[in-house]
Amino acid sequence: MGTTATTTAPSAADLMESVAAVGAAYFQDFAAAAGRHGLSSSQAKALKAVQEPVPMRALAGRLGCDASNVTGIVDRLEALGLAHREAAAGDRRVKIVGITDRGREVLDLVRADMVRTRDAFASLAPEQRTALQQLCDHVLPLLAERQA
């Protein structure tokens, strides 16, 4: 147990299960925190995605859903005073979605409210945090390859 060589490396399939479990737990915490501040997880995800202004179409891409959904999601964020739409300068077809000051506040509250997640990662030693960050950085571009 003291040496790393005694353990057999897990298969990619086993690793997928563990990462799935971590991802699921993360999103459960995220959704719960968002809910405590009156947001669905889709709304909170969208709010995160518009911290810099983004056209509706591009937002759909970031959220991984059809463009037609984004209309409703942004409608509700706008009704809550958390986001706003502006006509684009160059092309009058496109609308740019931005976050309001209140939106930024709520987003910070949601982040601050993810206690379980923060505690879990804070419990890692600095070298472990660095290692995990590097693993994420390695894996992410491969995972996020623009799918068909």
Added chain:
Amino acid sequence: MGTTATTTAPSAADLMESVAAVGAAYFQDFAAAAGRHGLSSSQAKALKAVQEPVPMRALAGRLGCDASNVTGIVDRLEALGLAHREAAAGDRRVKIVGITDRGREVLDLVRADMVRTRDAFASLAPEQRTALQQLCDHVLPLLAERQA
């Protein structure tokens, strides 16, 4: 760059962002693979959760949703011939959900179809896979603490 000491360890907050990105990419791949086999991501998640028989109530707990939702989800899985309900032996109120042979087949097909994810994790060296597995094992019980 050759020594680990030159890099400052990332904060818990930064790590959360990276892990969120990995988790989101994973679930996008999962949902796409499920969709190619005619399942919504909730249905696929439920199918994974009933590989060993589970009472309806417990399934709701695993899926992190209200018990009333599970009725519809299992209805649809049953209509597809992928799951089945049985009355419990001891308590006639509870129904046990199980997976069918066809359900297992479809689940395997979905897993096999997650090409991006498998490739991403397969690209890690054995020591990296071991390290990631250990980090998941450390973090998961803290993340998954039964929330209120």
Added chain:
DNA sequence: TATTGTTATACTCTATAACTATA
């Protein structure tokens, strides 16, 4: 013609509350 955003439609997921049948 092609593209952006929207609308219309239909289905799924979701929670809340009320109901039933057991316990």
Added chain:
DNA sequence: TATAGTTATAGAGTATAACAATA
């Protein structure tokens, strides 16, 4: 009375197809 599962209802997310305005 308490619990397991269901049903009823309403709101939100989702994709597809069709549409208006603009390019």
